Ligand SMILES: CC(=O)N[C@H]1[C@@H](OP(=O)(O)OP(=O)(O)OC[C@H]2O[C@@H](n3ccc(=O)[nH]c3=O)[C@H](O)[C@@H]2O)O[C@H](CO)[C@@H](O)[C@@H]1O
């Protein structure tokens with residue numbers, strides 16, 4: 001298993017190209033199942049989650065071709081992929097494939113909508129929480145599907161097709177909203193999704209579905225109205241920039257000090273996180289090229305944060321912000337309101353010398369004068385990158401094990417950090 005070794009203490013200066021968003025690319029790729037024509041997606045990040053989903057789609061009969069694209073000096077990012085699901089050859093997504101990636105469960109919606117049946121392995125829990133799919137299944141039931149759970153699989157049937165309905169989510173769910181959208185676009189009649197997720201990745205999926213011929217209004221608000229159509233066609237769509245990658249590198253620069261342009265980043269996708277950084281004493285400005293982040297000598301202020309659905313502070317930046325707060329002046333309180341178990345990074349940050357006390361859904365982070373390098377273990381994607389941020393500021397060497405978590409969601413991480421002056425090395429084994 002590969003490791004990453006970071007020799008801390010370097011300031012970050014230069015520019016980092018921001019990749020396409022993993023969490024937008026995955027549902028967009030799944031949307032290719034809705035049509036027998038070609039869906040071409042540009043700015044798709046080179047990530048292991050994208051490769052895993054490609055394998056799953058290929059099992060359903062999706063043909064794929066790829067063209068690469070080079071951006072920046074040393075960081076190769078982005079690819080254009082063409083996906084064609086001329087025929088869905090298998091309506092079953094087996095455990096071996098779905099268990100590698102939770103988002104793959106979402107294939108249930110387009111396969112059901114197009115074929116009238118789908119059998120998809122339940123994804124199971126993961127390091128950040130139990131993550132049930134009850135609300136996704138509720139949405140499909142509302143649209144007229146019969147659902148059974150058998151031998152670890154969700155079996156969904158709608159032999160006469162799906163019918164538009166009102167779907168009211170009792171809590172905001174991104175995956176639930178993606179699923180409801182992909183099922184409703186081919187349903188007969190009108191579907192109203194209430195308390196829909198407003199995340200930019202939902203808006204991006206809706207924008208692509210509209211290019212494919214879907215009728216959708218209100219994406220980006222909490223009420224989405226979908227008027228079903230008989231069929232969808234092909235389209236070209238560019239994946240939006242990754243707001244979580246943007247926020248991660250912004251926090252890395254805030255941590256080490258320096259001056260970095262995050263090329264192609266869009267401030268509107270993460271305004272709440274940028275506002276928090278400004279409160280922490282970091283200079284953040286928008287330019288025509290992206291977002292510029294600077295900290296030159298100012299101390300970091302402790303800032304309290306609660307995670308929330310968009311437009312609130314994203315749970316996917318909670319671990320990174322906690323790493324930053326380990327070096328702030330004073331104590332900050334970070335509440336995790338989305339996932340019940342998203343504090344696995346706390347014990348690993350403690351190995352670098354962080355002082356963090358957990359109390360239910362809150363972490364109290366007391367800033368310390370210095371962190372010191374140590375061997376640490378990645379437990380999930382964002383937890384791993386919080387250890388990278390810690391390691392960049394720690395004295396001496398930090399070795400991060402289980403790097404495959406990072407490879408799920410950060411394209412060319414070592415190259416992007418190295419070109420800004422960090423000392424980061426992958427040790428392959
Ligand atoms: C690939 C992808 O885009 N993943 C993102 C997506 O995950 P994902 O779509 O899985 O997250 P959800 O928004 O669905 O989860 C939000 C909350 O709802 C709960 N819930 C969800 C579905 C359900 O049927 N029942 C239920 O109780 C979850 O356990 C969680 O507590 O949104 C999360 C919240 O912004 C992000 O952290 C993930 O990075």
Ligand SMILES: C=C(OP(=O)(O)O)C(=O)O
Pocket residue numbers: 023101102103126128316381382409
């Ligand atoms: C939790 C995440 O992803 P997933 O939903 O695929 O586990 C994430 O991107 O931080």
